[in-house]
Amino acid sequence: MQGPSYYVPAAAMAAALAFKVPSLVRAWRDPLMRAVCALLAMAGLVFFFAAPPTIAKVNELTGITNFSAPLVYALLSGFSASCLVLIVNWRGGPAEQTRRVSRRWIAGYSVHMVLLVALFLLGDAPVERLRDLDTYYAKTPYIREMIVLYLMGVTVAGVTMNYLCWRWALQVHGWLRIGLLIIMLGYTFNTLYAGAKFAAVFARWAGGDWDWLSTDLAPILASVGAQVSAVGFCLPLVCQRLADSWHSWGVYRQLGPLWRELNTVAPGHARSARLLWWSSAELSLTRRESDIHDGLLALHPYFDRAEHARAHAAAVAKGSDPERAQAVADAAMLTAAVRARIADPEGKILDSFGTAEPTTAEGPRDLVRISAVLREASVAAAAPGHAALPESEVH
Structure with a gap:
């Protein structure tokens, strides 16, 4: 050598x-x-x-x-x-x-x-x-x-x-x-x-x-x-x-339906916060989770506990396990809150709603379940008689 x-x-x-x-x-x-x-x-x-x-x-x-x-x-x-x-x-x-x-x-x-x-x-x-x-x-x-x-x-x-x-x-x-x-x-x-x-x-x-x-x-x-x-x-x-990056990108994609749904609350917010294409998977996931939590915070006054309870009971009646029932109920309440927020941009009817919050004690995994429910268009079936997203709008 x-x-x-x-x-x-x-x-x-x-x-x-x-x-x-x-x-x-x-x-x-x-x-x-x-x-x-x-x-x-x-x-x-x-x-x-x-x-x-x-x-x-x-x-x-x-x-x-x-x-x-x-x-x-x-x-x-x-x-x-x-x-x-x-x-x-x-x-x-x-x-x-x-x-x-x-x-x-x-x-x-x-x-x-x-x-x-x-x-x-x-x-x-x-x-x-x-x-x-x-x-x-x-x-x-x-x-x-x-x-x-x-x-x-x-x-x-x-x-x-x-x-x-x-x-x-x-x-x-x-x-x-x-x-x-x-x-x-x-x-x-x-x-x-x-x-x-x-x-x-x-x-x-x-x-x-x-x-x-x-x-x-x-x-x-x-x-x-x-x-x-x-x-x-x-x-x-x-x-x-x-x-780890592959997992983070997977969660990032799974959270897409929920992220896009919440983006209707504040149009353009997510686009303005978009990261550069070479950003790491972890940073992109963190930003998406942050956007989702910001959207949930904006919807907080519109969350209806009664809506959540009705959707949860309907999911349980259909045989859903506890985690699935919780996610369906959270998604139903979130969908109703989005509708209410869009219909009342100035906040004139807030007094008619409760103060419930989506149950996210397990962090991002709960958000993924909610996002999956939105993707599967299960909200309408779990909350009969209440406003739900049309099939064409479910992501």
């Missing part, structure tokens, strides 16, 4: 981190958000500083031959710790337990990083190696131990991540399970990366030459593993976001 093979994923991680920074600023106390940003930062740094051109430049700037080795190995340790902390916080649980486990992983890998630097300082690596340091110094005292130690750290992280993800995947379903299985696949590649490195080092110890495993194969495995894992982390979040 050459420079671009490292810099492209590093740039992708940097872009993702930049996208997350505003959220991090707003939710700095959220441990999950901090863990996500730490993972993106560490992944980007690993790819950037592991690139051969960067290795050469860092060695040149520091004036220390092979200084990049402990730097990259320490960054790999930090990346391993950030992965474990992220999965612990993502899974959740008691806050104190999550913090305790996260601190243990951070503390353990912090010690690991210090040991890597100490072993490098104790060893002697006078010949600069940009791509094959692991095998070139496989028999050098202290450098050898540093190489084994960093590979052990990567292996522990890979095995632990697979274990934690597997346990969690057995307890969940849907996109989260799929995401966890993809993460496991990614960390399997990371473990294979460590295995290839170990095999090359062991071959050197035995007098053989399997350097290609470390120099050519291992970087490819690491790159694939990182990208597959990133997909696993992102997939459940993206799919959940899409599912």
Whole structure:
């Protein structure tokens, strides 16, 4: 792998981190958000500083031959710790337990990083190696131990991540399970990366030459593993976001008949408040619900409790369940109120009405039921003898 093979994923991680920074600023106390940003930062740094051109430049700037080795190995340790902390916080649980486990992983890998630097300082690596340091110094005292130690750290992280993800995947379903299985696949590649490195080092110890495993194969495995894992982390979040948006648009459309009916109370209001076409589903739904509540407030003086009671009794008599009967009664009362409001724009006959309100104790779901009743043109049948919308006007 050459420079671009490292810099492209590093740039992708940097872009993702930049996208997350505003959220991090707003939710700095959220441990999950901090863990996500730490993972993106560490992944980007690993790819950037592991690139051969960067290795050469860092060695040149520091004036220390092979200084990049402990730097990259320490960054790999930090990346391993950030992965474990992220999965612990993502899974959740008691806050104190999550913090305790996260601190243990951070503390353990912090010690690991210090040991890597100490072993490098104790060893002697006078010949600069940009791509094959692991095998070139496989028999050098202290450098050898540093190489084994960093590979052990990567292996522990890979095995632990697979274990934690597997346990969690057995307890969940849907996109989260799929995401966890993809993460496991990614960390399997990371473990294979460590295995290839170990095999090359062991071959050197035995007098053989399997350097290609470390120099050519291992970087490819690491790159694939990182990208597959990133997909696993992102997939459940993206799919959940899409599912939430799809649900919000569904509710938005279901509320259409009720929204249009109430718009007759104040013509042009909804059109003037229309959002831009690229507005999020959640914002559009919030605006539609707000318009509906404004319309209900405008109709409040015209709500007739007797109308509501008659419609409710008629719906019950027809065999409707309680929720359905309540929605039919609310819709009948609302329809009558709209008629009264249109017939009395100056409010001259308000004294003849009661002060009932549509029962919306369950929030938007009640509004959806009322909207469905209006769409099905059930109001007229549920309130015989009272003014109802003509069939052509029922939305």
